[in-house]
Amino acid sequence: MIDVDDLLSLVRNYNPKCNEALLRGAYAYADRMHEGQTRASGEPYFTHPVAVAAILTEQRLDDATIATALLHDTIEDTKGTYSEVEKLFGHDVAELVDGVTKLTNLELSSRETKQAENFRKLFMAMSKDLRVILVKLADRLHNMRTIRHMRQDKQAQKAHETMDIYAPLAGRMGMQWMRDELEDLAFSVLNPDARKSIMRRFVVLQKESGDVIPKITDDIEAVMEKHGVTGQVFGRAKKPFSIWRKMQQKEMAFSRLSDIYGFRVITDTEDDCYRVLGAIHQRWRSVPGRFKDYISQPKTNGYRSIHTTVSGRDGKRVEVQIRTRQMHEVAESGVAAHWSYKDGVRAVNPFAVDPAKWLASLSERFEMAEDHDEFLEHVKMEMYADQVFCFTPKGDVVKLPKGATPLDFAYAIHTRIGHSCVGAKVDGIRVPLWTRLKNGQSVEIITAEGQSPQATWIDIVATGRAKAAIRRLLREEDRGRYIRLGQELARVAFEHVGKKATEKALKTAARTMSLPDGDELLARIGATEISAREVVATLYPELVRARDEEEGVKRAVIGLPGGAExxxxxxxxxxxxxxxxxxxxxxxxxxxxxxxxxxxxxxxxxxxxxxxxxxxxxxxxxxxxxxxxxxxxxxxxxxxxxxxxxxxxxxxxxxxxxxxxxxxxxxxxxxxxxxxxxxxxxxxxxxxxxxxxxxxxxxxxxxxxx
CATH class of the missing domain: 3.30.70.260 (ACT domain)
Known part of the structure; x- marks a missing residue:
């Protein structure tokens, strides 16, 4: 375990003027509060908050965040209280610890509506102070690093949560290194055989072709030297999960994948970035469709870099990222760069994003969501999206997720434009509405009065905003028919457990499921957005469970191990x-x-x-x-x-x-x-x-x- 002097040394490396008294006090208090507690591994529990604090020092975070990491479990798991933490360490630290405690207490269920509500609460907590989620992400990272000591069922649950929520959230905040590690740790739990298989193939590949990373690094450095550009080159093999995901998306075997190596060039100036790009493209052939300029079009979390893929040594595809040192700092820390310190003062990085503005831009798309499912869809679309930048005929930039269509473009401009869309021109040529847009294209939307969305549009669009707008209008147009169909489905489902779908029962179910009234509930059932069985289970969970058990569901198969369902x-x-x-x-x-x-x-x-x-x-x-x-x-x-x-x-x-x-x-x-x-x-x-x-x-x- 890291002792207090070692932890202070980690902090002083980037903040010589740190508040040593605050950090020593937080260390001592947390050590005393967790005394006698142990982790699943048998180690003292206090090793965990210290490890979380150490992870945050790698991000060069401020004293309050490091102190919060040390104290983050004291209110939840010990006799420590909010008022005591506030009295000893100040209001700022107490609020942060309380925020982390509330996040920890969220039960991240696999049920979509619950998960959506948890996302909503999570974003509310983030909007108060983003450092809360930074501590929580570090907390999850250390738990995933030590997950092998948990029960198998607990490992699977934590891994699913990590893959679905925490990893993409880290990526959305610009902390790509953390996203990569969280995904790979979760992958090792959820699909260990696949991960081992990829690792074995890496070993075989290295035996066959040798370690190509130093060779390609030397190639890039030689090209830079020839063109008189200074900088550092770093190479690495991509994470097993990243390779697995690429194999699944492209439906390729490992042997057919070529761009499994990534290289990063760090230069002094922005001009040098483009000079390196030109030198690399002059030396090797670029791969069409694999160039992105995030310097001229930065991501909303402040990320700036040039991405290109070339056919390098022996025809192997090589992905190269080119950025300045300041851009690299933001690329490593993401939104967390706002709080990072250097030489005892807050680091002034021109590319660091103001967390308040970032959260405002992230939340803007979610405000129109009418219910939990729509909100969750918005969140997931935003978190997982790789962006495409397109232009209006007037030259305005519209940001869309990868895979977006002209319909998404129309709805991104205005819901009214989307509803009345009858066609589109991309770069002046008429194209089908299901065409996938590419970076840099100019899109013109053709509208007509009297046009209204088709049900098939839901399968065409890629953004949560467009899907939600189409569903809302279709629901209004077909509401009467959906209500009648929902009544019949509800009647059968209620009779299944010996109950009647009365008006009072439907109102109660609607209120429980956060819907305005029984008619809205029936419309959702008829539109297949909610199953009638789910409604019955909401009101009569014991009846549903008892009926299943009475009819012998658990005893339907012979030969299963004892206790297996x-x-x-x-x-x-x-x-x-x-x-x-x-x-x-x-x-x-x-x-x-x-x-x-x-x-x-x-x-x-x-x-x-x-x-x-x-x-x-x-x-x-x-x-x-x-x-x-x-x-x-x-x-x-x-x-x-x-x-x-x-x-x-x-x-x-x-x-x-x-x-x-x-x-x-x-x-x-x-x-x-x-x-x-x-x-x-x-x-x-x-x-x-x-x-x-x-x-x-x-x-x-x-x-x-x-």
């Missing part, structure tokens, strides 16, 4: 009557796959670990969810009639999702609950026999595999 793979959704196999997944227990599931081909290497299981004989409960894909006529009453047909076969509809809506047909996915394969066949036969059903098939999707 029935967990069906969503890629194939096996039901009683079909042959199944149990596949163990680290941290999740065995998952049941149908014996003919295509996903098993990718798991062949684990075949020795598969478990021989089979369904129990006799009648099963109608609780096994299966998705069917239906294409039907877009005529009045057809959808209601199909729902009735399914109900007549004693199968419950748990969810509906429209894939495509055209003037003449619907295509939708329907989740139904059946007893077994025979029951599923009967439902499908009854639906397929309807004259307005064009096609019907069981939906199986490898994207849903565990």
């Amino acid at each position: 029935v967990n069906r793979a969503q890629c194939c959704q096996p039901v009683p009557g079909e042959r199944i196999v149990g596949v163990p997944y680290k941290g999740r227990g065995p998952i049941l796959h149908a014996i003919d599931c295509p996903a098993l081909a990718d798991l062949d290497a684990m075949a020795d670990d598969w478990i021989d299981v089979h369904w129990t004989e006799g009648r099963h409960a109608a609780v096994h969810n299966v998705t069917i894909n239906i294409t039907m006529s877009n005529d009045k009453g057809v959808l209601g009639r199909i729902c009735t047909l399914i109900g007549e076969q004693n199968a419950n509809i748990s969810d509906l999702h429209f894939i495509d809506r055209k003037p003449d047909f619907f295509r939708l996915l329907v989740d139904i609950e059946v007893r077994d394969a025979e029951h599923l066949f009967a439902v499908m036969m009854a639906v397929e026999a309807d004259s307005d059903v064009a096609t019907l098939e069981r939906f199986r999707d490898l994207d849903r595999r565990p």
Whole structure:
């Protein structure tokens, strides 16, 4: 464990004028408060807050933030109180510690609505003082570094939270190094076999071609020397998760990936950055579409750099980032650079972003969200987005996420422009509305009076703002029809547990789910934004749970290890009557796959670990969810009639999702609950026999595999 003198030495390296009394006092107080407490590893608990403080010294943060790191668990986990911390260390530190405590107490659930509410609270806490989230990120980083000492289920939960929330948040704040490490640590928990496989392939690659990083570094330095530019060159292999993500996105094997190495050039001036760029492009061939100039168009978190990819030594693709030293400091610290110190004074970096302005720009897109789901969609879109910069005909810049279309561009200008859009010109040429925009393109939106959004637009747009605006208008236009459909779905779901969907019950459920009234709840059910089963579970969780247990859901399979629950793979959704196999997944227990599931081909290497299981004989409960894909006529009453047909076969509809809506047909996915394969066949036969059903098939999707 780092002692107080070593910690003070780390702080003095960048802040010789630090408040030594404050830091010594915080260290001593936290040590005393945590006395006797231990971590899962058996180490004294106090090793954790000290490690968090040390991580923050790498960001050269101010004394109050370092003191907060030492004290961040005292209010939550010890007999320490807010008033005592305020009395000993001042109001500023006490507020920061209280903010971190409140963030820690947020239960980050996997349920979307809860997660959205937590995001909202998280942003509220950030808006008060951004240093709160800096301490929380460092706290999560140290916990992930020591995660191997936790229970398996706890490891999986923390890793999912890290991958979904903390890693992208670190990236959005400009702390890319932290995002990379958090993602890789979570990856090692969630998919250890894939990570080990990539590491092994790296070793093989190095044996075959040698360590290419020093060679390419020498090549770049030689080019810079030839053109009279001074600077430093750093090279590295990309993180295993970054490589894995690229393999998944491009659907490539490791052997076909070429740009697995990254290099960074740090220069003295901005002019030198462009001189280095010219020298590199003159020496090696640039890869089309892989050039980004974040110096002339900085990211909102202050990030500035030039990115280019070239075909370097032996034809290997090499990614090069070029920036000045000041730009590099902001690239390493992101928004945290606002508080960094150098030689005892606050570092004045012209590229550091004012946290208040950054938060205002981040929150601007979220203000229009009407409910939790829309807010969460905005947040995720903003966090994960790589930006594209396009121009209006007048030359104004519009920032959009990668993959955005002319429709997104229209909605980014104004919701009214988006609603009335009938076409677009990109660089003067008429293009389809689903065209993906590229950096630097000029976009002209063509509008017409009387035009209104199509339902298929939701699948075309990429931004949360556009999706939310389209959904709102469609919901208003189709509200009456959605309410009627929602009433029927709610009636069936409530009867499933012996209850009635009364007006009072629906109002209570709406209030619980933060919706204005029962009609809005029914409209959401009818529009498939909320499932009727979820509404029932909100009001009667015990009834839903009891019914499942009474009907033997947990005893439906023979051969599972003791205590293991029935967990069906969503890629194939096996039901009683079909042959199944149990596949163990680290941290999740065995998952049941149908014996003919295509996903098993990718798991062949684990075949020795598969478990021989089979369904129990006799009648099963109608609780096994299966998705069917239906294409039907877009005529009045057809959808209601199909729902009735399914109900007549004693199968419950748990969810509906429209894939495509055209003037003449619907295509939708329907989740139904059946007893077994025979029951599923009967439902499908009854639906397929309807004259307005064009096609019907069981939906199986490898994207849903565990």
